[in-house]
Amino acid sequence: MNTNRLSENITAALNAQMTKEAHASQTYLSYAAWADREGFGGIANFLFKHAQEERNHMMKILEYILKRGGQVEVTAIPAPPENPSSLNNCFEKIFEHEVENTKGVYKVVKMSSDEEDWATWNFMQWFVKEQIEEETLVMNLLDKIKIAGGEKISSDILYSFDRDMEKISGDVTAARDVTTINP
Incomplete structure (x- = not known):
């Protein structure tokens, strides 16, 4: 008996989004390593935590596909962009x-609406809300950098900004504290 509740199109779209989340995790990880090497420990910590958050998003999609009886396809992810x-x-x-x-x-949301797959549509609303939060967070940080001088930001302000970023904890467990039991 076939217990798969996902169409082939939705399954493919969810797997593609899962790969996007994995790529996002690698991008944050790469930029965190860059920031750490540049001496921005607070910013690196912030980015390392976001790398873990993106990995958690990937796992959330993977688990959903499995719960709906679909086939998970773990594929290669692109290399992170240049530093x-x-x-x-x-x-x-x-x-x-x-x-x-x-x-x-949004592509998965639209596709699930078009196919009247309300379970997937509902599941994806969490990601819609999450992306609003993610974009707003980065826009606010860009605004602060812009106010501080953008590309011409002084070393004093950079130091202060890095210390402020160190204080932003978020809800993500630091990578060093993650285990297979507590991902």
Whole structure:
């Protein structure tokens, strides 16, 4: 008996979004390593935590596909983009990446609506809300960087900004505290 409750199109779209979330995780991870190497420990910590958050999003989609009886396809993810050229550029690239991720979420939402797959439509509303939060967070950080001078931000302000970023904890467990039991 076939217990799969997802169409082939929805399954493919969910698997594609799962890969986008994995790519987002790798991008944040790459930028976190860049920030750490540049001496921005607070910013690196913030980005490392977001890398874990994106991985959690990937796992949320994977689990949903399995719960609906679908076939999960784990595929290769693209390499992260080149390292940023500056702190301003880093957050501009992150914003662009989040906007692309939002487009992927909207594609699944529209497809689930068109197919009247209300379970998937409902599931994806969590991601719609999450993407609003993600884009707003990055826009607010870009605004702060812009006010501080954008590409011409002074080292004193960079130091202060990095310390402020260190204080942003978020709800994501630090990578060093993650286990297979507590992902």
